[in-house]
Amino acid sequence: MIEAIGLTKRYGRTVAVDNLSFTVEPGRVTGFLGPNGAGKSTTMRMILGLDRPTAGRVLIDGKPYTGLHRPLRTVGALLDAKWVHPNRSARAHLKWLAKSNGLPARRVDEVLETVGLTGVAGKRAGGYSLGMSQRLGIAAALLGDPQVLLFDEPVNGLDPEGILWIRNFMQGLAKEGRTVLVSSHLLSEMALTASDLVVIGKGKLISQSTTQEFVDRSSESAVKVRSPQLGQVAPLLVHKGFTVRDNGDSSLSVTGATSDQIGDIVAAHGLVLHELSPQRGSLEEAFMQLTGDAVEYHAEIGK
Amino acid sequence: MIEAVRLKKHYGRTIAVDDLSFTVCPGRVTGFLGPNGAGKSTTMRMILGLDRPNGGDVLIDGQHYASLKHPLRKVGALLDAKWVHPNRSAHSHLKWLARSNGLPTSRIGDVLEMVGLTAVAGKRAGGFSLGMSQRLGVAGALLGDPEILLFDEPVNGLDPEGILWIRQLMHRLADEGRTVFVSSHLLSEMSQTAQDLIVIGRGKLIAQTTTEQFIHDATEDRVRVRSPQADRLRELLAARATVIEDAVDHALVVHGLSAAEIGEMAAEQGVVLHELSPQRGSLEEAFMQLTSEAVDYHAHS
Amino acid sequence: MTLLAVERIKLFSTRSPWWCAALALVITTGIAALIAANTSAEFPLTVGLTQAFYSFGMYVVLVMAALAVTTEYRFGTIKATFLAVPNRVSALVAKTAVVAVMAGLIGEAVAFGQWGISKLIKPNADIAINSAVEWRNVAGVGLVFLVGSILALAVGILVRHTAAAVSILLVWALIVEQLIGIIPKIGEKIQRWMPFVNGNHFLTAGGPELQPDPIKYPFGAWGSLGYFAAVSVGLLIVALVVAKRRDA
Numbered sequence: 001m002i003e004a005i006g007l008t009k010r011y012g013r014t015v016a017v018d019n020l021s022f023t024v025e026p027g028r029v030t031g032f033l034g035p036n037g038a039g040k041s042t043t044m045r046m047i048l049g050l051d052r053p054t055a056g057r058v059l060i061d062g063k064p065y066t067g068l069h070r071p072l073r074t075v076g077a078l079l080d081a082k083w084v085h086p087n088r089s090a091r092a093h094l095k096w097l098a099k100s101n102g103l104p105a106r107r108v109d110e111v112l113e114t115v116g117l118t119g120v121a122g123k124r125a126g127g128y129s130l131g132m133s134q135r136l137g138i139a140a141a142l143l144g145d146p147q148v149l150l151f152d153e154p155v156n157g158l159d160p161e162g163i164l165w166i167r168n169f170m171q172g173l174a175k176e177g178r179t180v181l182v183s184s185h186l187l188s189e190m191a192l193t194a195s196d197l198v199v200i201g202k203g204k205l206i207s208q209s210t211t212q213e214f215v216d217r218s219s220e221s222a223v224k225v226r227s228p229q230l231g232q233v234a235p236l237l238v239h240k241g242f243t244v245r246d247n248g249d250s251s252l253s254v255t256g257a258t259s260d261q262i263g264d265i266v267a268a269h270g271l272v273l274h275e276l277s278p279q280r281g282s283l284e285e286a287f288m289q290l291t292g293d294a295v296e297y298h299a300e301i302g303k
Numbered sequence: 304m305i306e307a308v309r310l311k312k313h314y315g316r317t318i319a320v321d322d323l324s325f326t327v328c329p330g331r332v333t334g335f336l337g338p339n340g341a342g343k344s345t346t347m348r349m350i351l352g353l354d355r356p357n358g359g360d361v362l363i364d365g366q367h368y369a370s371l372k373h374p375l376r377k378v379g380a381l382l383d384a385k386w387v388h389p390n391r392s393a394h395s396h397l398k399w400l401a402r403s404n405g406l407p408t409s410r411i412g413d414v415l416e417m418v419g420l421t422a423v424a425g426k427r428a429g430g431f432s433l434g435m436s437q438r439l440g441v442a443g444a445l446l447g448d449p450e451i452l453l454f455d456e457p458v459n460g461l462d463p464e465g466i467l468w469i470r471q472l473m474h475r476l477a478d479e480g481r482t483v484f485v486s487s488h489l490l491s492e493m494s495q496t497a498q499d500l501i502v503i504g505r506g507k508l509i510a511q512t513t514t515e516q517f518i519h520d521a522t523e524d525r526v527r528v529r530s531p532q533a534d535r536l537r538e539l540l541a542a543r544a545t546v547i548e549d550a551v552d553h554a555l556v557v558h559g560l561s562a563a564e565i566g567e568m569a570a571e572q573g574v575v576l577h578e579l580s581p582q583r584g585s586l587e588e589a590f591m592q593l594t595s596e597a598v599d600y601h602a603h604s
Numbered sequence: 605m606t607l608l609a610v611e612r613i614k615l616f617s618t619r620s621p622w623w624c625a626a627l628a629l630v631i632t633t634g635i636a637a638l639i640a641a642n643t644s645a646e647f648p649l650t651v652g653l654t655q656a657f658y659s660f661g662m663y664v665v666l667v668m669a670a671l672a673v674t675t676e677y678r679f680g681t682i683k684a685t686f687l688a689v690p691n692r693v694s695a696l697v698a699k700t701a702v703v704a705v706m707a708g709l710i711g712e713a714v715a716f717g718q719w720g721i722s723k724l725i726k727p728n729a730d731i732a733i734n735s736a737v738e739w740r741n742v743a744g745v746g747l748v749f750l751v752g753s754i755l756a757l758a759v760g761i762l763v764r765h766t767a768a769a770v771s772i773l774l775v776w777a778l779i780v781e782q783l784i785g786i787i788p789k790i791g792e793k794i795q796r797w798m799p800f801v802n803g804n805h806f807l808t809a810g811g812p813e814l815q816p817d818p819i820k821y822p823f824g825a826w827g828s829l830g831y832f833a834a835v836s837v838g839l840l841i842v843a844l845v846v847a848k849r850r851d852a
Contacts, residue, residue, distance in 0.1 A: 036434060036462040131339055156459075159339040159488045160590055185462045188491035227566075260577040263530075267575035274563040277527075277580030287463055352690050353683055353852040369690035380687060386680035388618055395617030403610040403688040443684070 001026055001179055002047060002148060006056030009042050009203075016042045018203035019056065024181045024196075026147070029174045031194030031211065032183040035291055039203040040183050041079075044152055047181075048077055060148055072101040076141030077150040078134075086126025090117055090136050093125060094143060101144055111139040130157025138166070148179040155189060167193045191215075191283040201291045211283065218289045219281020223259045225252040225266075226275035233271055240265065251275065304329055304364055304482055305350060305451065311358035312345050312506075319345040321506035322359070327484045327499075329450070332477045334497030334514065335486040338594055342506040343486045344382075347455055350484075351380055363451060375404040379444030380453040384436035384460070389429025393420055393439050396428060397446060404447055414442040433460025441469065451482040458492060470496050494518075494586035504594045514586065521592040522584020526562045529554045529578035536574050540565065554578065607689065607698035614681075615672065615702055624668035625710045628661035629717050635660065636718035640725040649729040651738045652811045654722040658745045659777075659804070661714040665707045665749050666773045669756035672703045674766040686852045693844050700757050700840060704750045711749030715742045737810040740825060747829060748803045752777075755799065755836035761843035776800075785818065796821055799835040802828040 002024040009017040017039040024030045034040050045051040047058050049065035057064060060075055068074050084093050094108040112118045115135040120128070125136060134157050141149055151170070155163045170193060174180045181198075184190050190197075190211075197214050199206040207214055224247075227233045234252060237244050242257040254262060259278045266273055305327040312320040320342040327333045337343050348354040350361050352368035363371070363378055371377050387396050397411045415421045418438040423431070428439060437460050444452055454473070458466045473496055477483045487493050493500075493514075500517050502509040510517055527549070530536045537555055540546050544559035557565060562581045569576050615621050635657040643649040673696075676682040689695040719742055722731060733739055760769045777800045785795040795801055796819050808817075809825035823831055 033463070035464055036432070129339070155489075160336070160490050160587065160594075161338055163488065163490070164587060164591065185466065186458075186489060186492065187463050187466070188495065189489065192491065226562075259529075263575055263577040263579075267570075267573070270570070270573075272570040273566040273576055273579055275566070275579055275581060276576055278578065284463060284467060288467065291463075348851070351687055353686060355849075355851060371690065374690055375688055382683070383680055386684045388614075388675065388679050388681050390618040390620070391614075392617065395613065399610045399613040399617070400684070400688050402606060402613060403685075405606065 002058065002060055002181060003062075004043070004047070004056070004058040007043065007046060007053050007058055008055040009039070009046060009051060010054045016203055017046070017053075020200065020203065020205055021056075022198045022205055022208050024179055024198065026179040027174055027177050028196050029170050029180045029182060029194045030196040030198060031190040032181055032198050032200075033185075033187070033190065033287060034200040034206075036185075037202075038200045038291075040200065041152065042203075043200070044077075044079060044150055044181075044183060047150065048075065048079070070101045070144065072097065072103070072144035072146065074144070074146050075148045075150065076144060076146040077152075078137040078141045078154060079150070079152045080137075084125040084133065084136060087124050089122050089124055090128075090139070091121040093136065094139060097140055097143055103144055107143060107145075111142045114142060115139045131159060131162055134158055135162070138169075146178070149173060149181070151180070151182045153184055153186075154182060155184070155186065163189065187284045187287055188282075199287070199290065206290055214290075215281050215283055215286045218286040220255060221281065222279045223254045223257060223262055224275060224277045224279055225254055225262060225273070226250065227266070227271060227273050229271045232269070233266060236265055236269060236271075237262065253279070305361065305484060306365075307346070307350070307359070307361040309359035310346065310349060310356050310361055312342070312349060312354060312356055319506055320349070320356075323503065323506065323508055324359075325501045325508060325511050327482055327501070329482040330477055330480050331498045332473050332483045332485060332496055333499040333501060334493045335484060335501050335503075336488075336490070336493065336590060337503040337509075339488075340505075341503045341594075343503065344455065346503070347380075347382060347453055347484075347486060350453065351378070351382070373404040373447065375400065375406070375447035375449065377447070377449055378451045378453065379447060379449040381437075381440040381444045381457060382453070382455045384433065384440040387428040387436065387439060390427055392425050393428055393431075393442070394424040396439065397442060400443055400446055406447055410446060410448075414445045417445060418442045434462060434465055437461055438465070441472070449481070452476055452484065454483075454485045456487055456489075457485060458487070458489065466492070490587045490590055491585070502590070502593065509593055517593075518584050518586055518589045521589035523558055524561075524584070525582045526557045526560065526565055527554050527578060527580045527582055528557055528565060528576065530569070530574055530576050532574050535572075536569065536576075539568055539572060539574065543568075556582070607694055608702055610689070611699045611702040614699075615706065618675075620671060620675075621668060621706060624664050624671075625706075625713070628664040628710055628714055631664065632657060632661040632714045633717045633721045637721045637725055640722040640729075643726060643729065649722060649726050649731055650812060651719070651731050651733060652741055652808065654719045654731060655715060655741055655745060655807065658711075658714060658718065658748075658807070659800075661710070661745075662749055662752055663774060663777065665710055666752055666756040666777065667770050669703050669707055669753035670760040670769040670773055671766060672699065673757055673760035674764060674769050677764040678766060683852050692848050692852075696757075696761060696844055696847060700754055703757055704753050707753035708746040708750035711746035712743065714749070715745035740809075741807050741811055744807050744829075748807060748832070751803060751829070751833045751836050752800070754833075754840055758836065758839040758843040761840075761847050792819060795819055799832045803832040806832065 004020055004022050007017055007020040032040055042051060046053050065071060091108060098105060098108055112121050115138050117135050117139060154166050170180050170182060182194060194211055197211050198208050225233060230250060234244055237254055243255045245253045247253050259276050263276055307323055307325050310320055310323040335343055345354060349356050368374060394411060401408060401411055415424050418441050420438050457469050461469060473483050485497060497514050500514050501511050537546055540557055544557050547556045549556055562579050566579055636654055639653060640649055676685060685695055686692055733742055756773055759772055763769045781798040781800050785791045805821050806825050806829035821828060
């Protein structure tokens with residue numbers, strides 16, 4: 001578990017993180033979202049003891065990172081895949097990391113196997129593609145078999161197979177009861193990966209909830225209805241006080257009602273349904289709506 | 304329009320692109336997909352005359368890139384946002400590009416405004432974040448107001464707002480009748496962006512079709528059904544189709560019947576439905592299905 | 605003309621040419637000042653002596669010229685260049701022209717800077733530039749820098765990597781050309797065909813020799829410059845053909 005309590009970080013007069021409190025639970029993949037400059041990286045760096053908070057604190061299983069005896073055995077992190085000496089081989093890089101935390105050397109081969117780098121383990125890391133560097137970073141994070149994992153933009157540079165692999169992998173880690181915190185800008189990807197979300201903007205907490213709640217809260221949900229007897233269904237629903245809009249493709253968009261309610265009404269009148277699907281807003285829509293004024297930086301294309 | 308005809312490229316004994324033919328049409332966003340090492344970058348570089356094909360040909364509106372008089376007025380490309388001298392300012396970078404293709408200096412201010420870099424135009428590009436470099440790359444691509452645009456991983460380094468912006472930009476460019484060709488690994492993003500797809504694997508064409516058709520061909524449609532009379536409904540459906548129960552909310556997922564058919568059955572038998580949603584496969588599923596033999600490189604989980 | 609303007613914008617929108625020019629000037633005028641200050645009646649200051657260490661400035665300019673193309677490869681801007689100007693030969697010729705002119709101007713600044721500071725320190729010394737030989741010795745420095753920069757660009761285009769290009773140039777100009785003369789019997793016969801040796805001969809031929817020159821040059825002063833230029837341009841042509849053929 002990760003707990004941030006009143007976390008604050010100032011650089012000179014710029015407030016990067018402002019009295020931020022949140023909890024990341026074990027057993028779930030938690031997405032960490034925010035526009036550029038929201039303070040995500042700074043927060044992750046503070047979680048890992050790389051930056052010192054100006055105020056407040058952040059605890060990992062009740063202890064600050066710097067208070068952990070063997071940090072790699074508690075926390076694994078992938079912040080930047082390029083933090084490897086380019087002339088060192090993947091195996092050598094993992095070996096010194098293992099040594100530093102008293103981990104057995106065989107663990108190096110295990111994690112290389114897990115991420116699929118066994119074949120190139122002896123080659124210098126400087127020659128790796130971004131995707132391979134990313135896999136090496138993940139191998140390093142897994143080395144100490146930690147209970148808490150942090151990933152910053154893990155799909156960066158991965159190809160579709162790699163993206164699918166890491167998504168399943170992170171969900172697998174969560175299922176084993178680990179705490180997984182993933183920061184990413186790719187909302188369509190996060191919608192598939194994260195079951196919980198911590199959303200920040202301008203250094204402040206905007207929302208902490210499940211992904212489902214986050215999306216439902218900020219986007220209007222409609223139900224799409226198709227029927228061969230649409231002409232009879234529509235007046236029924238209007239009569240009940242629901243808002244009904246004709247989509248023009250012989251389907252209706254109904255707001256103000258759940259699909260359960262609509263199904264009950266249609267069945268009670270013995271009418272036939274060809275479709276009754278709740279339309280959920282996208283994570284992107286919800287995100288844009290909630291962080292609208294927390295964005296530091298706007299492109300002008302809309303004008 | 305971009306036309307590749309039997310394009311071939313090998314490096315020593317490694318074949319990067321093998322007898323590849325495709326057409327990218329104007330007025331649409333065309334996605335260019337393939338696993339790592341499939342030959343996407345090599346193909347894009349050959350389109351732009353940076354690499355020389357070992358065989359075949361690739362033409363832009365019937366001409367080779369190298370024979371275009373003012374190439375930036377015809378084709379705008381963002382292949383790598385880092386192709387900027389780090390000590391040169393964004394403005395200077397665009398200035399020499401504009402000058403080389405006889406474009407008015409006023410165009411520089413226009414494109415900087417479009418991508419939202421006006422405020423940092425005088426700063427050295429080396430200090431830019433990846434997202435800002437990406438915007439500068441887009442500005443460079445738009446500079447000559449070209450009819451054809453090529454983007455390689457355009458959302459790289461952009462934040463959610465930037466991602467939405469560039470998706471809308473690509474749609475708008477296509478709506479204006481331009482040819483937009485985008486290569487990306489982010490399938491969930493591409494399924495929202497590209498209307499057409501060109502999919503390659505191991506240097507060979509796997510599919511050229513619309514996104515919708517691609518997904519339809521490679522995945523099975525299914526219908527999610529919920530009912531207060533779930534057991535009754537399951538009995539009805541199981542007689543005619545495969546039914547799986549969703550572990551989370553106990554909805555039934557039906558393979559082999561259309562939503563309309565299920566609706567008719569339910570109405571006939573007086574079963575109340577609380578949900579009847581046709582589910583389409585994802586681009587990712589379709590892609591994995593079709594390229595599984597063409598992946599160079601496998602991880603074991 | 606457009607391509608020249610493009611390369612001019614590129615060259616002057618980074619700081620490195622200014623740094624190189626300043627460094628070349630500071631080193632050469634500094635040494636010239638030291639020499640001038642140490643001359644005396646027995647060891648008089650001459651026009652030739654003011655230019656004795658022009659080559660230090662040339663090394664800096666060789667590095668600048670090589671960097672002008674290797675940084676394009678290093679940062680990938682060469683691809684942006686070839687996208688904007690698919691005719692690679694014209695793009696690279698334009699770059700060579702701009703860099704060579706810049707090198708020539710730095711060379712003139714170095715030459716007259718050395719002469720000027722010497723005059724300033726020893727106003728009474730007889731270093732007025734009168735004869736054609738003296739004019740060649742001073743104003744010719746710019747031409748040698750110009751030709752040398754063409755050779756450096758050619759090396760840069762061929763090897764593409766900064767460290768490799770700079771090492772090749774400096775090892776060649778500073779060590780190989782000087783030491784090759786030591787080889788018994790054939791050393792001198794090879795040395796007389798070395799490009800930088802010939803560039804130097806162009807400047808010093810016909811003037812008072814500071815130390816006896818053991819080399820029997822195949823050409824006169826202008827012939828030597830022509831030979832130096834032919835080697836540089838020849839290498840450039842090879843480099844252009846290679847750049848045109850290979851993948852960017």
